[in-house]
Amino acid sequence: MYIGFDYGTSNCSIAHMLDGQPTPIAVEGDNIYIPSTVSAPTRESVTEHLFRFCNIKPIDQVGESLLRRAIAFNQDEGIELDRRDINFGQAALDHYLQDPQFTYYVKSPKSFLGSMGLRDIQVQFFEDLVCAMMVNIKSQGENQLGQSIDETVIGRPIHFQGRGGNDSDQQAEAILLRAATRAGFKNVEFQFEPVAAGLEYEASLTEDKLVLVVDIGGGTTDCSLLQMGPNWAGKNDRSDSLIAHSGERVGGNDLDIHVAFRQLMPAFGFGSKMVSGLEMPITQFWNPVAINDLPAQTDFYTKENFKALKQLHKDAKDPAKLARLIELHQEILGHGVVRRAEEAKIGLSKQDVFTSTLDFLSHAVDVDINRNDMMEAIESPKTKMMRLVQDALAQGGRKPDVVYMTGGSAKSPILRQAVEEILPGIPLVSGNDFGSVTAGLARWAEVCFR
Template structure:
């Protein structure tokens, strides 16, 4: 049975088509979604876990060398890899929050896949991370359905994160394909996420329309301008219906990062000076929360940077605040800060103020945030999203009949208002914010694998 698989930046979900109706598949209890997170005792455990527990072998020499290195390092640490060593989703987050400094935790590895300049070993490790997550999803899907699942359509953004343009897209899609094949999917195809979301909306149309799909996910915003409706439904060749595409890596994660940077990091010393009157470098406050930037995370959590941070505390006019930055480093707590920024974003979608609480190793930092302050904080990513909408309309050369907004971050009244301000006379509709992409992928899978 073919499935649609949304391997999302924020969440993963799957669905199938039965007699023309989409059925989402429960993956954990009654939950249809698994957060795109993974946790293990060390990063090396992931690769050995694939080999020893899941019997998933490397596919090339680089992978074999990487696995041998992982086994050796785990052996030196006295780690005997077991089936329950690797956690996913909410279990991974809970374990990380219990003791951040003693586990390896990663959120949204999809954000890294298009990064250029990575060594072969780094690309192999990213593939192992994705493979472990996909194998977990496939196993839970087969358990729920009671049958083997080997065919899938996986959603992908119009453009992955990376400065290599199409080269970044090729690299990222290659990692996803190899990971999916190793996880047991024999037939793997891809579909643009906004196109998939549009296919689900199309099922509700009774007449053809020009639809601008705006998909604001956790890591990307993608816009697809499509001709949709009964005249196009069921066709495998949709080339003439695709009027325009635009997309880049700006989404819910960016809203959280900018909220944390603009509203939280002053409590960690941003904007303060040394005793000599020099500004504390801004990168020290950006890098720990830039969870979608591999190089930024590596620079902040490097051992040499801890020494530099301690020196900054000694030289600071406000050492108490800079000391919190040291705690952030020691506890590897950037994800915890971003999680509270996400809670702030959600709360301020429905209320005018929120009291953020960041739990550090030795204290709780309380930060009041107004809705107007968050709007100001996320002005840059909001502007980028508006630019993508404008680009798609200009490419098509026509105005949309309707805007279909989807993706978890599209729930934000701030973002909906920003799009509506650009198209004041165009109706904006929405469906299942989290499930429309998955549903469209399931429809496409059923169509192409018949």
């Protein structure tokens, strides 16, 4: 049995081919999408969970060392791990929101896989984290289908998030491959996510066209200029149809982060001043919402930084706002701020003003955001996204017949207008924004494994 597997930054989903059509498989209750989140009592519990409850053993000395450390740490902390202690998807988020201080919570692990400078044991931990998520999704799919899933095509961005270029890409893909193999997949192939989305769109074409796929995902924006249509469909070798690619670490999450930083962090003291007249240090307000930047998150939540925040609170002209920042640190609430920013971004696509309620604080705070301020906040990531569109066009040296926009942020009127300004008069079409990549991966799995 083969599937397409979209291991996404925001959500994960899988699909198989049924009667010649990609068919999604429920992976969280009746839902076909599961948020890319994990919660556990401790970081170390993820590794112990794989060994103790999934019968997945380390495959090298680094893995064995990590497992020994994990078990020893949990024993020292008096934690007797139960299978139900590890949660995924919405259950993970719910658990985190109920008890953030004593919950290890990770959103979008895919964002970290290309990070450079990691020690071997850190790379191993990310592999364990991805493997645990894949085991959960694979088992859910097998329960739904009533048969074993042995083969998969996994989607990957043109470039993973990371500053190492090809080295980041190779590291991230290697982590995914090892994790998938340990999770029980016997054959694993990869396909670029925008190409996969294009394969799904191709199924609707009755004549060959030059298609620009613009895939705006949670963590990356990827563009592919592709020859597509009946003469290409079903071919094993598509190399001559792949005209140009561009991709970068900028996606829907970046829009949310910038809205959180510019519009919500002032409630925590951003832009305020100290009694001396100096402004508060910007990094103290950027790092907690930079949820796709592992070093930033690590730096903010250290004990040393807690001391720095307490000093800022003493020096602040508006100490009430800094008290909220200290609460954010102590309760690990950065994800909650970004989540409210995402809600505001969606709301402002339909209305001029949106009130965001920071109700996860001990004393709820309302923040009014207007559309113009939101647009100003996202100008930087939007500009980067549109530069990728222009890069793909420059590489290809010609204009497409049609633009196919997909991904979680593809319906954004701001982004659609920006693409139309680059390519005036070119038809802009959409499909299943959240499911086109998964469907295309299932189609490619059929080509690879049938």
